[in-house]
Amino acid sequence: MLGEGIIKGMAETARNFLGSYVSEDRLTTVQYPEERLPQNEAARNFPFLVFDGKDPHIGLRCVACQICEKECPPQCIYIVKSKDKKPDYIGKPQFYPSVFDIDTSVCMSCQICVEVCPFEAIKMDTEYELSTSDRFGELLLNKDKLAKSNEYYQKIHPTEAAEVDERLAAEKAKAEAKAKAEAEAKAKAAALPKPTVPIPAAVPAGAK
């Protein structure tokens, strides 16, 4: 019979209309500023710089190698390498970025900077409430705004951060073992009596 389908559809929408007043779990809407959906672990939007420990300057993992700057497709990263060096997490003296800017209005969240970083220094953030009233100053994030602690990284991406920490710890242990071996070798070498090398006589002039 003509019109049956329409009546069925009308009944369905009426059920939705009345049901939304009766059962709360029909409503899929999240009342955004008051409540938020939990973030997905794989969520990402803009990169940030990871630092270890308490002080963002001392603990910053970035060594200003500028690979991310070169790889960034929309060219939103700007780095100035420092003149002096500071020790990295192993204790090796390294350069650090004296300026590190990311223009979030240009960034396209591709994560290539993260993929290419050999020092696990740049990671993707999940923060999405970045709107501001100043579109030039506030959207250009500088080093202070980008630096976020390793604890924060572990909080937003627990699985990924655990892997990174494991890798870094292994590298550190390896470096320490190597340093220890070197030190031992040096100590051994120091302990050995100095071989008596005969002081060569004056080379005759003209004899190469």
Place this chain on the structure above:
Amino acid sequence: MSLDQIFVFLKQVVVGWMPLQCQPLVSAILSVAAIIGVFASLFAITTVLERKGLGRIQNRYGPNRVGPYGILQPAADGIKALIKEDLVPRAADKFVHFIAPLVLVAPVFLALAVVPVGRNMVAIDMDGGVLFFFAVGAATELAVFMAGWSSRNKYSLLGAMRAIAQMISYEVPLILSAVTVVMMVGSLSTVKIVEAQAGYTGWLPDWYVFTPWGFAGFILFMIAAMAESNRSPFDLPEGESEIIAGYYIEYSGFKFALFFLGEYIGMFAVSGLGITLFLGGWHAPFEFLTWVPSYIWFFGKLLALIAGFIWVRGTLPRLRMDQLMNFAWKFMLPMALINLFAAGVWHFMPPGVVRWAVCAGLVFGPYALLGRTLFENKNITKRVYRYAE
């Protein structure tokens, strides 16, 4: 003086203060001001209720931020529309582009002048009220085409063409279904039509919707009214997903708000006429409720019909152009003509069960037959692509 006649009485008092020469003018201005004020605020309320209702149909809240439960949303929308930039395309016909929204809004308000909203509450009691209503109602088509043409935009022109095709096609069943009532009452005056539905038979009121031809006429009238007011599922002229917004596309700010207003007022006007013709106008549905003021009954019925409009909008998807035309010419028009015949039979048969059965059969038989032959005989199979696979 009763509560029912309080507005009529107040108007008489105000008019009485005026000198004799000014009295007709003051009386007209008061009626017009009341119509514009009441229906414009009803428009504001309807927009927010519609958005909330559609939200609930789709299992979400709808607007709930501006004011308690979002009821101040129309105020925010109005301010937004007013302060938006008023854009006119460089290639547009500027004068026609400017005048089109006004040409749309003026006739729909004019149409409300003949709709009786309560006992003794009609702006003009015209002998040809129904005729006047359809005459000014048809003027909106001109405004729509003016808007579409003057914008110099292919989408708006397409939208305007669709609107013209649709409105003219559906005007035919709209008027033919209204003609049944005019035939029965023997008058084109809306006030006389309401008076003819005054009595009660048993516990049922003598509304025309409770007769076989009246019921069919009411359904046909409301479907055609939905198409006339460009509401979903007949919103092809707008068709956001296909032609962006049709003839609205080059309108912004207050001109767009005027179009929006015109569309809603048109919906109220045609629903008001539907109430007048089939739902007994301002009469109470039960005899023991006649003490409730008549205008409350009218606006209650109007809100109920608007709720129906919103419900249908939340349920049905948009028709395709060929479906729209097939429905108008192959179903609506034959049904309206058959209904006209059924009304004639009703008029000449003696009252009783036999008359009921004959008329119901006359309406229902062709309905079932048409439905079967037109819509259910299609061999719909999986589409086969010859080359694109």
